[in-house]
Amino acid sequence: MKSDFHLMRFLRKNKSKIMAIVVVLIMAAFLVPQLLQRWSHPGIKPTAAIAHYGVKSFITNQDKEAARSELSMLQFMQADQFLRSRPAGGFMQQSPDVPALLLSHLLFPNPQFSPLIAQEVKRIARQGGLHATDGKIDEFFEQASQEKPELYWMLLRGEAREAGIAVSREQAGSLLKSMIPQFTQNQATAEQLIGAVVKQYNVEQDTALQVFADLLGIVQYMEMVTRNESITIDQLKYEVLAQSQTLDANAIIISADKLVDKAPQPTDAQVSELFSKYKDSAPMDFTTENPYGIGFKQPARVQVEYAMLNMSDVQKLIPQPTPEQTEEFYLKNLSQFKYQEPSDPNDPNSKQIEKTRSFAEVASDIAEQLQRNRVNERSQSILNEVREIADSNLITLDLDNAPLAEVAKMAGSYEAVAKVVAGKHNVRIATGKTGLVSASDIEQNQVLSRFYIPGQGQTQTRLSQIVFAVKDLDGIKLGPFAPVRQPRLFETVGPITDYMNQFSSIVRVIDAKKPQVAATLDLTIAKKLPVDSNGTITESNEVYVLKTVVLESAKKLAALPIAQQAAQALIKAVPEKGWDVALADLNKQFGSSKDPNSQTFTIQPLSGIRRISGQSVIMLKRQASEDPGRESWAGMYQQQKELVDKLYDIIPDNQSTATNLPQIVEQKAGMTFYVLKTLGQTLVTKEQFDQLKSQLAIMNDLVTSQSLGLDMLMPNHIIERLNFKWDEEMMNRPVQQPEVPMDEVI
Incomplete structure (x- = not known):
């Protein structure tokens, strides 16, 4: 007890000294590690090269x-x-x-x-x-x-x-x-x-x-x-002609696909041989070795799961805005209703004055906007509820590294969750899983093609771009400013609304296949795409059958010699019988129409045809390769270029009409023969050429x-x-x- 008394007295007596020592020790605790680091890694001068x-x-x-x-x-x-x-x-x-x-x-x-x-x-x-x-x-x-x-x-x-x-x-x-x-x-x-x-x-x-x-x-x-x-003179000349010159023709178009019923049915052996020859080629990729653009290589495919909400159901849940709410919005957002007009109505160049539209003018528009916003907000809320429940087990998973089987097992069922949520809110939520579909399938589908996510400015990202950016495909990238990040398998995207404001949906990719060569002709895929049946989502029964695709190409190839024969017969008959009789004979011999008053082959006008540069085809190919569902665009452009180049080769630059007619032009890319009746072009004068040459240079x-x-x-x-x-x-x-x-x- 006595020793305790002395200790307390000592502490009281030396309080200031003890506090100073404590402060020094605390500073040392902070400074010593920094000093040690500076001694082991000495700093550099601000002027030292880094x-x-x-x-x-x-x-x-x-x-x-x-x-x-x-x-x-x-x-x-x-x-x-x-x-x-x-x-x-x-x-x-x-x-x-x-x-x-x-x-x-x-x-x-x-x-x-x-x-x-x-x-x-x-x-x-x-x-x-x-x-x-x-x-x-x-x-x-x-x-x-x-x-x-x-x-x-x-x-x-x-x-x-x-x-x-x-x-x-x-x-x-x-x-x-x-x-x-x-x-x-x-x-x-x-x-x-x-x-x-x-x-x-x-x-x-x-x-x-x-x-x-x-x-x-x-x-x-x-x-x-x-x-x-x-730029070379030849390049400049081509650019001038491409900008200013157009070509017009009248022709009879004889395509192989119109004559397949005249050709013998391909045998199974011929179909298998055609598949083996072109199974590694992409369709509509026209080359010297493959001028017809035949190809059966399978494109990238994804399987999409969706939960889709009908917006009309949600609209029934939302009461119309009251006049008081509409007027309140008007008063709080007056700047939206201001506009400029000339101070003198008779002088459009007079000083502009600012005016404000009256409430009566815009009341109905405001009410409609408020209702639409509320419907969208409630729709998103309902679908977010489905999303949160379905994805609740994925929150703890590392989707980048977890085994896919585990991710699939942990992902909640859209169908099961949607039933509960739909019953809770008294709305319809359609759910489904597509088959393995291509980007073109999605782009051509009446429902899925309407979905996109708006970005900044006027940008928008289509659903096909989003789902085909899934990491497992190693394909397209969404870009640094896309409204969504690159999705992963089983990761939900949305809610997103279609541009018609009819459906709102959440989607996720549950399977993805890179472009590949089909192992056999027996490949069959049920597409199971959503179909809008008067506001109700049903499932399509469309099926992709590879053997049917190959058979159609085989039929066209078999019909090509017949198409050529028909073109030659026409061009031979014209000098003897004239165009009308020769065409009548052509339709009688090669026409496929059962209606005697309808003609399979007629004279068709081709107007305003311009040259297509090779550079533009190359650029379109590059752009199409980055835009899922649009790959065929470049092929169609290349197909057209083959015909245009051949037509311009027939007529000299300084001649307004072709004299060596009729003539047959074969467009291999389209498996088509054109029998030209007339061919003319606009001429470019020297003055026009010189003027355009400078501008285009x-x-x-x-x-x-x-x-x-x-x-x-x-x-x-x-x-x-x-x-x-x-x-x-x-x-x-x-x-x-x-x-x-x-x-x-x-």
Whole structure:
């Protein structure tokens, strides 16, 4: 007891000293590990090289910090808007400059603008202003996220400087003077903006102008590199004729598929032989070895499970908005109902004044919108309930690595869950599982083809794109800005609503097969696709039978000699009997119609036919390969090109009509013979040619420049071109910080 008394007295007496010791020990606990780490991994100076590029160039931590500040400065000076609004030039003034758009994303990535930039670049490509597929454009945006914007800024600026490109500060200032009032709606001048930059970033005016001049140097360097391509005279001539020349014909079209009943039925041996010959070929892939485009290779297929809700059932559950609710929406959203009109109705160019539509004008529209929104919200809520219950056991599973059998076992049944939820809410929820279907099957199905998920801007992702992006297929990618991520087997997607607002659905892929060669002719697949029967979903009885597909091709091949014989008979009879009698005889001998008043073969007009370039076919093939369900489009285009090329070969460029008629033209890709009665074309005068030649030369140069710009700015290409490499050892070491004396810390 006595010793306890002395201890307490000691603690009270030495309280201040003890507290000081405790503080020192706590500080030591924090500082010693840091000191030990610094001794074992000494820091580097801010000016030490942490990366190298080019021949002798390097990057330091100090450079990185400066680059970040410069990009921030550029954004303050509206540089990102300058790049996004830069026109392509020439005859594409209404179209943005693709390299400038891409550069704006590299240097100033923005979650709001980047998806719109991707969408705009894809639009330009589809309209022929850029030679690139959606996949290549998506690849650019995916690669761009691998490094920080300041790295691309330093590398591209260094590359432009190395090439000797320099823009003066005076030029930069002059451009800023013209663009700043425009971008700020005359709310600021260049002088005011530069002054704000100087103050905020604590830099000299010349420094701020030099940073903008460096950006202009990169833009100039891109133009210099990408516009050195030239077009040959023959290419230019083809482009001029393709743009300005059209061809018209009258022909009798004799196709093999109209004569299959005249040909002998193929034997089982012939069918098997045809299958063996073309089982590795994709259909409608026309080559020299396979000019008819015959192919029986099986496309990628997926099996889709769905739970589909009829929106009309949900609508019955939702009361109509009251007049009070409608008016409340109107008052809270007045900006939606404002519009501009000329102050003088007789002068459309007079000053615009703002007006607001009255409540009476828009009341019915508001009520309809409110009702639609409520129905959509309730539909999503009901289907989300099905989804959550059905997927509840999958939450704890690693879907990427778990055995597929285990995932399938843990996945809840849509059918069982939907019955319970449908009864609870008094709605119809149709459930089902398709067979293994192709993307074309989904695109052609009256129900599934209507489903899509809207993205940012005007983008949308179709159901066929979503389900065929499933990881197990290793096929298409949805892209970095898709509204959904790449799905996995048994992973639910949705709810999604069809564009007719008739059904809402959740779906999941429960099986997937890559493109493959069928082992035998006996392949049969029940498609079991959903069918809309007056608002009720039923199951189709359509069946894919490979043997039937092969048999149809065999029949057409057997009918080809008969089609050729018919064409030859017609062309032989015309000089002797004239077209009317010769056609009557042709229909009598080869026609398949049982109606004597109906003719199988007639003279058909072919109007406004334009040339099709090989480049456009190649691009369409690439685009179709990334778009499930659209693969046949490229084949149809190639099919048409064969006919068009042969027609233009018959008539010289300087001749308005063909004289060597009638004539037979064989279109192997269509298994068809065309007997030409007349053939004419529009002629291009020398004046027209010279005028169009100049325009198309500029246009071609711009398209090539846009395309090369994408290649030049592809992030991986920048890294490789400049031989950029991080110094991993230096990157992992801390930057030296200024020493702080211990007495100041204490």
